[in-house]
Amino acid sequence: MTQQPLMENETSTKAAPGGPAVSGSGGSAAVVRRRLRTLLQSPAATIGALVLLLCVLTALLAPFISPYPPGQQHPQDRLLPPFWLEGGSTEFLLGTDNLGRDILSRIVHGVQVTLLVSGIAVIISAVLGVTLGVISGFYAGGWFDTIIQRLVDANMAIPNILLILVIIGSMGPSTVTLTVVLGVTGWVIFARMVRADVVSLRERDFVRAARSIGTRDPVMMMRHILPNVMPTTIVVATLSFGTNIVIEASLSFLGLGIQPPTVTWGYVLNEGRDYLATAWWIATFPGLAITITVLAIMFLGDWLRDVLDPREKKRS
Amino acid sequence: MTATADFPQQRIMTEKHPPVLEVEKLQISFRGDDSSTTVVEDVSFTVGRGEVVGIVGESGSGKSVTSYGIMGVLPPNAEVTASKMFFAGAHDLVRLPSKKRRRLQGKEISMVFQEPLTSLNPLMSVGKQIAEPLRYHEKLSRKEAKRRTVEALRSVGIPRAEQTYSSYPHELSGGMRQRIMIAIALVCEPQLLIADEPTTALDVSVEAQILRLMKKLRRTTGTSILLITHDLGVIAEMADRVVVMYAGQVVEEAEVYELFREPRHPYTKALMASTPKIEEVRDELESIPGAVPTPSKMPTGCRFAARCPKAMEICSERPPEVELGSGAKTRCWLYAEQETGS
Amino acid sequence: MTEAIEHLHSTTEASAQEPLITVRHLTKKFTLRGPRPKASAKDEQGKASDQAQERQSPRNELVAVNNISFDVYPGETLGLVGESGSGKSTTAALILRLLEATSGEVYFEGQNLLELPPQEMRRRRRDMQMVFQDPFSSLNPRMRVGEIIEEPLRTHRTLPTRRGRRDRVLDLMDTVGLSPDFVDRFPHEFSGGQRQRIGIARALALNPKLIVCDEAVSALDVSIQAQVLNLLKKLQAEFNLTYIFIGHGLPAVHHISDRIAVMYLGKIVEITTRDSLFDDPKHPYTKALLDSSPVSSPELRGSQDELLEGEVPSLDITPRGCPFNTRCLYVQDRCRSEEPPLRSLSDTAQAACHFPLNHN
Known part of the structure; x- marks a missing residue:
């Protein structure tokens, strides 16, 4: 061995400062601690994570922390404003709706279904879309790709909401139906974005290298393609999560969403629409909850995408 | 059309007129999130009228950044300082307001890129x-x-x-x-053409044509050329004078024949020895162990010391820029005693 | 064409050794309808060369590799040089069956690879590996160095235990001059030269007989290029490897090759030993290529009189007769009508030219 490893110093400079990458297998506790540290370095991601943590805790503890059951009516306290306004009461922190139900309690109880429906739908869409997108892109130009592309085109021609309406309309609204329908109709954007990635990845030398080694196609897709489409998938998933919340709200608005007595944010928001002029708080607070949650998910998604990319590690 | 014949004539011209480009102690750093990295430091050279000056170096040598600095096409987070960077003896390229600079760019100074x-x-x-x-x-x-x-x-x-x-x-x-x-x-018949790896992306036969074209245009228009390349072959083919850069500094400057006949700095020697040549058959090429230090971890002394076969103790101190007469310079302790001072 | 084959066979016998690889009449055509096949894109940057000026009615197919035949002997390095559009990278891809050939045969130790069913081909791949040009795109950015080098071992299940594979990986890293401490790093943490070493280690993992180096040092700095060239030579001696070394830079190809084939527009125009090629080129294109290469010292300026005019024509409007007739300095009528076959001009040299240089 005439030459010693080159650039030993350069490599260690890159690896040393942030702490990470000193050794890949440092025990899972160390990994968690390291991840947590990078999380705290990003204020947006930290806020996002806190908000989501709050959402999850709220969802789990809803029966215990909610001031009232969500459907409980207080006929003498109808349309009360939030407590800091004239006429508000600290008994109903965010005010009440037209039936005297506590807005805060309804938001607290709505978290659970809203997050579950949107979240599970995103997972269904992602699994479907990424699988189809990877296969379609890997065999771009083949018969499978052609079929998928036609389906994508067809889907682009019909607004998703219309499709969902038709399906729900014919099957009847329920929480499970809604989740599945949202999930099944949401694959298209995943498939499209992922396919575009795969088509360019496929031409990269490391994929050719794997082929020259004799790697089988399924292994190649799992080992070489899939990890490299994760950034795209995460970005699409965060967007899609937000879209799902909004679609769920829109469906509730049309009366085809989740049926009472189950409460969702979209449903509460929808109930407030008749009172926008007189009792704006009914629609505003669930709306705010949706906005904040979607933003939090996006912040977290950005961070996650960076963290999962080994090339980004040196930056933190 | 051998360049040998052109050469003496060029020299005379250089002595008569002020040089087209004078750079002294050029430093270029990039501001990062919390620190700034200096990628070019203490770079000085001149380009005479009608002269072809080649800047040769490997990746990380700062040769391209130097040329961008002169051309004024660096990204906004770059800081360019120099004790002197004059164009045609009149325009101070460091302090030139952007409006006046634009009037020079493309008219008096122009640039050809790699791709x-x-x-x-x-x-x-x-x-x-x-x-x-x-x-x-x-x-x-x-x-x-x-x-x-x-x-x-x-x-x-x-x-x-x-x-x-x-x-x-x-x-x-x-x-x-x-x-x-x-x-x-x-x-626009500029006075200075900066060519940044103009033939790197081209086929061999096309490269030869482009080099020939640049030689012809230099002869007919008298444009000075600052040629940035990693290829010693292109330097051998084109340059009158050569500036060798390593890790953001000039390590050697000499007239082209002299440089190829008698490279002085150990880096220049190693670079030449590691280039395969079609005139000779060798079992093994000389190779330079290790790699260029990164800007964030520049050694305080000679930047080549860690890879230098002739490194001495004194090399951990800042190496001197040694004048060797007839415009040749080298940044190495080995020549510290030979300094002519003339 | 039969003439050429006879000559090829005679050289085979002359060297008394069975070739490791025998390529016969290998041809690859791309149909131009629809999206242009990507695999050859790298090799066709010059394709638009004259289209603006002379839009001849282009055929709707493009012959990237046109009926080429050659042998590679065990333990030797065959250099493959040519400019864009010469088909050198496509040839490599065809030999390794990364692309399917249109016609022709590729014998590896007497077995025609192009007829092997996929399963067997996959098994055969362990004997032939590739080192790629771009050390940045040839390594999966999301895999650790250890995993990258280990992959061929896992794919071919040569070593059953994790432990065994790990040891082999560390061993390989040592062989190519990488510190085993780096095994859990990601590719982005390495310099270009180091990454190329990782790629070489991956190629070595299965103890192949043949390694195809596709522009393996073209993207590297001179001093790093020297390191990698030295490493390749050292490994060849150590493991009795056979190389097909593809390059466009003549000095590097000259340094590493025993024999060199010069390609132009999908054809081999000359194939001979390194010294005979550089000292006594027979084909005018070879001569012109040598003359175009930058000099190695300013003293040699102007020594190259014969610069090529024009550029490589587009592959879909390949000229009739000799493919080089549009740029050849010695072109005669016969060159425009009749295509010269590759024929033997001496013990070692074969060229495809009606009027070879320095040849009675």
Whole structure:
């Protein structure tokens, strides 16, 4: 061995400062601690994570922390404003709706279904879309790709909401139906974005290298393609999560969403629409909850995408 | 058309006129999130009138950043300082207001880049792209600009110049595109042409044509050329004088024949020894162990010391810039005693 | 063409050794309808060369590799040089069956690879590996160095235990001059030269007989290029490897090759030993290529009189007769009508030219 490893110093400079990458297998506790540290370095991601943590805790503890059951009516306290306004009461922190139900309690109880429906739908869409997108892109130009592309085109021609309406309309609204329908109709954007990635990845030398080694196609897709489409998938998933919340709200608005007595944010928001002029708080607070949650998910998604990319590690 | 014949004449010209470009103690750093990285430090050289000065170095040597600094095309987070950076003895390129700088760019100083396809606007016919500097700088009429453009296309060896005028970049081959780039750069007859790896992306036979073209244009227009390259072959072919850069510094400067006959700095020697040559058969190439230090971890002493076969204790101190007479310089302790001082 | 084959066979016998690889009449055509096949894109940058000026009616197919035949002997390095559009990278891809050939045969130790069913081909791949040009795109950015080098071992299940594979990986890293401490790093943490070493280690993992180096040092700095060239030579001696070394830089190809084939527009125009090629080129294109290469010292300036005019024509408007007739300095009428076959001009040299240089 005439030459010693080159650039030993350069490599260690890159690896040393942030702490990470000193050794890949440092025990899972160390990994968690390291991840947590990078999380705290990003204020947006930290806020996002806190908000989501709050959402999850709220969802789990809803029966215990909610001031009232969500459907409980207080006929003498109808349309009360939030407590800091004239006429508000600290008994109903965010005010009440037209039936005297506590807005805060309804938001607290709505978290659970809203997050579950949107979240599970995103997972269904992602699994479907990424699988189809990877296969379609890997065999771009083949018969499978052609079929998928036609389906994508067809889907682009019909607004998703219309499709969902038709399906729900014919099957009847329920929480499970809604989740599945949202999930099944949401694959298209995943498939499209992922396919575009795969088509360019496929031409990269490391994929050719794997082929020259004799790697089988399924292994190649799992080992070489899939990890490299994760950034795209995460970005699409965060967007899609937000879209799902909004679609769920829109469906509730049309009366085809989740049926009472189950409460969702979209449903509460929808109930407030008749009172926008007189009792704006009914629609505003669930709306705010949706906005904040979607933003939090996006912040977290950005961070996650960076963290999962080994090339980004040196930056933190 | 051997360059040997051109050479003495060039020298005389250099002595008569002020140099086209004088750079002294150029430093370029990039501001990062919380720190700034210095990628070019203490770089000094001059380009005489009609002279071809080659800057040679490997990646990380700072040769391209140096040329961008002179051309004024660095990203906004770059800081350029120099005790002197004069163009044609008159314009201070460090302190020039951007409006005046724009008047120089493309007119008096122009640049040719490595990748002609990405440097050309894909939606504009090449003729229009050549005519643009003429219209902007020389305020020529449309008709006059077109005439000069066709002339320029001919001078860079493009057949059927009138037809090519209305071609788009994608319709041309790599060599043709690079000719177009050179036509754009030279159409206003600049005093200085900065060519950054102008032939690296081209085929061997096309590279030879482009180099020949640049030699011809230098002879006919008297344009000085600052040639940035990693290829000692291109230097051997083109340059009058050579500046060797390593890790952001100039380690050696010499007249081209002298440099190839007697390289002084250990890095220059190693670079030459590691280049395979078709004239000789060797079992093993000399190779330089290790790699260029990164800007964030520059050693305080000589930057080549860690890879240098002749490193001494004193090399951990800042190496001196040794003048060796006849314009040759080297940044190495080995020559510290030979300093002529003259 | 039969003439050429006879000559090829005679050289085979002359060297008394069975070739490791025998390529016969290998041809690859791309149909131009629809999206242009990507695999050859790298090799066709010059394709648009004259289209703007002379839009001849282009055929709707493009012959990237046109009926080529050659042998590679065990333990030797065959250099493959040519400019864009010469088909050198496509040839490599065809031999390794990364692309399917249109016609022709590729014998590896007497077995025609192009007829092997996929399963067997996959098994055969362990004997032939590739080192790629771009050390940045040839390594999966999301895999650790250890995993990258281990992959061939896992794919071919040569070593059953994790432990065994790990040891082999560390061993390979040592062989190519990488510190085993780096095994859990990601590719982005390495310099270009180090990454190329990782790629070489991956190629070595299965103890192949043949390694195809596709522009393996073209993207590297001179001093790093020297390191990698030295490493390749050292490994060849150590493991009795056979190389097909593809390059466009003549000095590097000259340094590493025993024999060199010069390609132009999908054809081999000359194939001979390194010294005979550089000292006594027979084909005018070879001569022109040598003359175009930058000099190695300013003293040699102007020594190259014969610069090529023009550029490589587009593959879909390949000229009739000799493919080089549009740029050849010695072109005669016969060159425009009749295509010269590759024929033997001496013990070692074969060229495809009606009027070879320095040849009675």
